[in-house]
Amino acid sequence: MKQLFSFYLLFCMGSILVMSSCRKGYLSISEANFQVKVLYPSYFNKTGADSAVVTLTNTVTLYTSSVKADTNGIATFPGLLPGNYQVTASRHLTATLASVLTGYTEELFLNGSKSDFLVKDTGVSAVTVQLQGSKVGNLVLKEIFYTGSAPSYYSDQFYEIYNNSTDTLYADSLCIGDPGGSPGNSTSAKPYGFKSDVDNIYLKNVWMVPGSGKTYPIAPGNSIIISEDGINHKTDPLGNANSINLGVGISDFETYVPRSDNKDLDAPGVPNMISIYLASIGYDWIASVFGPSIAIFKHPNPSSLSKLVEPGSTASTQYLQVPVAYVIDAVDLVANANAVSYKRFPSSLDAGFKYCSGTYVQQSVRRKIKTTINGRKILQDTNNSTDDFEVIKPPTPKSW
């Protein structure tokens, strides 16, 4: 059977080709010892952040390990598998402790992080994490409703900003915005290209509360609501019966898009926000229903901030660069529990992240109440949304 022989020969040749692409043998995996040095902000009178809680996460396996830093601010992780890791560090300082270190008697929540570094198996490697932190007791994001209502209604998104301090604060010139990047709803998406910059955040759309400085006061324990459309979504026949009321009396501002064709709805009685920078806008400001991440900040001249394109992206969209120092509050909202690498804000602003169970599920994220003093609710703000927020349904605009 000569003919068959040559046929087999052909197959054998092929098989050799297949075999040769496989590799024999096994890799022996060695373990690494790893150190993280945690530093206090520069205005502290001590360098090493003692007792800081350092959490190391393998970005591939999501293996997590937490260690408390020693008196010199060094956290040691023995026996790590080599690979890609990210680290977050946090330090909570009571008012007494803060006064010793900074001279200001104010409770402080410090956070710091470093993302995407390689732990090798040779020698002892180390990284340094600089802690940063904002003062508490300021304006905070109380509730963010971004998931929308069934079946696919998203005109009812709103953002509630709460005065968590004891003084009357003014909403005038307060800016709100959402970053670009994928919230991680698709694993094929790349993480946000600006991720490695821990000193700035990059926003896609930015709105500003109008007013001359003292036009829109917010009393302690009170809040304002910025909504996509300031209408009663629930009762409006053109709206959605599953939705909520964001009409006059609830919405303080709406994000009316000043289009040249003037097609966005303009609800009378609800003042419009000022558009500072809208890089990606349609008839409405639609934040991602998968998880938008939201930041509020104040800047003397937000329109003058630099605009940059996302590194590693073909899109020509430019993002407004806001230095972390101007950020008042930021919440990282992603698609699900595994979307840790899709965080878009540095850990100094939000050491954690929050997510809802899906889209159009009418869930919102709301800040937990830390305590209530004389009827005034004081909200928990540790700059870690994983701890500070809870997922609720239905949303509770201007209520609990």
Added chain:
Amino acid sequence: MLMRIGKSTFLTTVCLLVISSGVTLFANSQTNKRNIPKDAQVHLVEALKMISKVYDTRFIYERTLLSNILVNADERYIKSNRLDILLEDLLAPHDLSYHLVSKDYYMIVKKGRVAGNSQDFYPVDTIRPRATSLQVKALITGTVTESGSSKPIEGAIVQLVQYGLISVTNAKGYFTFNEVPVSKTRVIVHCISMVSLEEEVSVQTGGNQFDFRLKPNAFNLKEVQVVARESHTGATTSTITKTAIEHLQATSLADVMQLLPGAVVKNPDFSNVNQFAVRQVGTDNTGSLGTSVIINGVPVSNNANLQMVNTATSSTLAGFSTSSGGGVDYRQISADNIESVEVIRGIPSVEYGDLTSGAVIVNTKAGVEPFQLKARVNPRITQLWAGKGFSLGKKGGTLFADVDYTKATDDQRYEYSGYSRVTGDLQYSKTLFTKKPLYTVTGFSYGMNLDEQKQDPDDYVNQEKRKAQDYGFRFNTSGKWNLKQKFARMLTYTFSVNYAIQKGFQQQLASGAIYPLSSATKDTTMAGQYLPSQYLSQVWIDGKPLNVFAKVADNFFIKSGIFNHRLLLGAEWKTDVNLGAGKTYDVNRPPKMSDGNASRPRSYKDIPALNQLSFYAEDNITATIFQRHFSFQAGLRYDNVQPNGIWNTHFGTAISPRFNFSYEVFRKFLVRAGYGTTSKAPTLAYLYPEKAYFDLVNFNYYAADPAERLVMITTKVFDTENRILKLARGNKKEVGFDWNIDRQKRLTVTAFYETVKNGYEYSTTAESIHMVPLAQYKALTTPAGQPPVLDPVPLRIDTAIATYMTPTNNRHNTNKGVEFDFEFGRIDAIRTSFVLNGAWINSKSVSDGYYFLKRQVNGSDPSKVAVYATGRGTESERASTTLRIIHNIPQLRFIVTLAIQTVWSEKNKYLGYSSTPVAYVDRGTGKMVTLSAQEQSQITAANTELYTPVSNEYYVTESWKPIWLYNLRLTKEIGKNMGFSFFANNVFNYNPLQESNRWKGQYTQRNPILFFGTEVNIKL
């Protein structure tokens, strides 16, 4: 197989033979010398032949008349006697006589017969002694039989390519050609289910008998054709036969194209429109529109395809699958009833028009063939095909009928989307008249193509549903009439009517903002309505394209000196019109639009027809110069698009000269060169675009109480037709050579350079940007329960920038490359043959128009619309080869092919991308202002209106490493009646991750996934 006279058994009772001699001789006559040799007995025919040699004479005679007559003659005797004495001596004893027809030309007849009264000769009109024509014209008769059984083949087509003559065999397998020039000529004999035969024969003066034997095209042949074959003459063409298509297990015409040099293998895919462009990396509208598909002589027209949703905003696209604006969808063409496919990659004959790049000529089965059933299964496709060719009796002709059923799913896990196809064809062939035979083929075909995505019950968020249905009816009739007139040797005609019902449907749950809508269809300002935040948007596109095609051509030949001229004169008429209801939807629930653009329904009934009138003339010159083949084809084609008379036009005319030249410079080494221009008419989609509508809001008051709401809308309507649209023009150049190294080995190399200018596309132009003043009103009072009362004096006048897409001639494609095909032949010892083909192709596609970009600033229109330089586009390059190792065992009817495809290099780069504009359109004036180089350099990223960031990757050339792909195909015939086939693409599942050098860190699997399928066929 060719047999000369005397060797074969004749079916005809009479044959004519002319003996001629080429030896120069002077009359060497002597008187009365006789000397009849007593013992030198020869046949009379032999004796006459000797006389011819000596005296340079010719004799014509009835064959039976001279058979078995023995005479006494030898050379000495002939040389020593006078001609008249010789003839008298030889003929008289046998009751024969002769007539002098002309000088040195004798007709031998029975005594008493009158010369010229040659009615008993068969056929009578061939060899009528006409001195002038007889010198150069000959008669060819012969038979076509099946080798082995020697059964005569009916319906076989015998072609004398050089003269454009055809003859179809009758029930006895008999064919005849009259008045054929005396010279070498190429004969092609083909018939359904048979291996085509191509041979060069030497036509002698007078009668010629050629008998051809065809082998059944089956897998028991040693040299079974399972690859594409490159043409020998004329335009650069690949021919793919039935066996190659069967071995490939092609599910549609798209799969067949992978046999072309430089093509790369893709897995069969019915999930999207399959278009094809010759000699191009990647397929675009310009390339596919410029590659004509001709089925049984009729171009398949996509000119009246209007299955698109909104040309002003989304060009010829739609939410459902559509080939509108581009070439024919190859999915719709079943491969199972194809007898052969010729792909003209080179310069097509002027006979073919309305194309820019090339032509795919499909011949479907016609004739008698046993019943055949094929069943094919693979992970995506289930297919059934049945066909049979009937003989309808002696006078009835033949009928071929077939049906195909195909069901394809993109992904078996997802049952809601799929494609199904049912096609049926009838091809009726009949020869009319016997004296001047007219070979006719009349066909009717039906095709149903459904590409649907049903609604997934889990998809309550989008409620998406898509349908693209196409029900096509095609009637075609064509004939080849042997008129046998000097200037009308063969008249051919083709007529076809194609009618299709195309239904496009898209459904989506439109969600998002509550937004304003106007129903105005002309420029006006009026109160509009608010649309709900959510509604089900359903859009129907009903197209009913009707294509009429008629063509008449005259074919004749003349000889001047050593040159044979085959002349082709023809005229063609094409009408493409769409009678469909067009775009319809509930006007209160329109499809969702972005920006200020709006949508309105549109009927197709008012769209004029596209008419084309064409004439062409072509001279095919062949000659043997210094004993080497020479051929030159020169043609001229005139196309008049939307004719207004013959020379006047409403749209445009084109004159396209085309040339193909070849000469055998060394023995078996042929050089070829070709040059030609082409033109393609715009389709209705480009000729008659939809109007652009804009709804711009003057006053927007959305009160909580619906009764208090008011929205005032200004509607602007623009006619988007481009009145200066020109014909797309192609220009093709090529040079190459064919080297027939030995009987089996052959190398063909062709280098080409082709351009298409004025290619059609939709783009935004300076003319399609309009500054629309938009008055903004304010409410004077807002009474309770009533809409607000407006101040008639506008608060202010804003300017909105309306931009839409309009048909343009901006696309400019350049394709250059080298393609080759190398047949190694078969090594019998290992029963294996090798064929290597491949190509290096570089395709550049740029826009000749400026690129306009309205960059919104904070949601508003900018003060300046940026205008970027022309020449934006892409350049792709690929060098690939495919080695096909064909191992066959004829005795076992078994064949296995391993195709080793290597993509040696693949490159892709962006052209003409720049961040800074060269001009801008000013919002205030609406004028385009050119920016000086200095002004351009001052534009920085901070200027979000004019500066478009272009990422660095756009300047990086993507360059891939070589990659190999192995595809296996196997066919086994079990006995004569059953067959089994199997294929596996990427049989070793070799699919490495390769890193992009443009997008660092991104890895791609470039090979198609491992894919396999099987087929069973039964012949009864």
